[in-house]
Amino acid sequence: MDYAKISKDTIGHLYAGYRSLHDPPLAAELKALIKLSVSQINGCDYCCNLHRNEALKLEVSKDKIESLPEFTISSLFSDAEKEALKWAESLTNLDGNKKVQRTELSKHFSEREIVDITICISLMHTFNRLAISMRDE
Template structure:
């Protein structure tokens, strides 16, 4: 199903929101990192491929990208990257001590950055679900 064409305005607005997040001032590398992690969690093969290539284009080594599913058990990610990954997983899985994670975010990011990061995570979740459920093949 060509959902982008069928609901051109609605889906277009989702992509406009994505573009807005990318231009909001928060580090695009952090956004790409959480978008890949969300896509991995949801199992969106197309999005995983897209965001892995994007991280590579941003200068992430393939070895680092390969370790993303096990980010909690490696030292290749810095503290800020681990924090945004923790935030992404707490939102997607709707469990864990998200209040504690949010408090850590407040120490490192502006309110605007937290909103943009959270919007990115939830929007990527929605975009993954649209692609997974409405596209027959990748």
């Protein structure tokens, strides 16, 4: 089902929000890792392939991409990346103390960046669910 064509206006608004995240302040590499991580957790094969390729184009190392599921114990990720990915995991699984997690995020990111990270995660959930439910296998 070509959901982007069928509901062009609504999907257009989602894509506009998605495109707006390509403006600073967030690094493109971090956004690609977040999108890939959320897609992995949600089990969206289409989005995993898309964002893996995006990360590779941004010159994120293959080792880092392959280590994404173990980011908490990998030395390949900065403390800031780890906190952003923990936030993504927590929002995807709807677990953990959000206030404590936001405090940890604020050690590495501005309020604007935290909002943009959260929007990136939320939009990825929407796109994962669209791809999983509407794409032909």
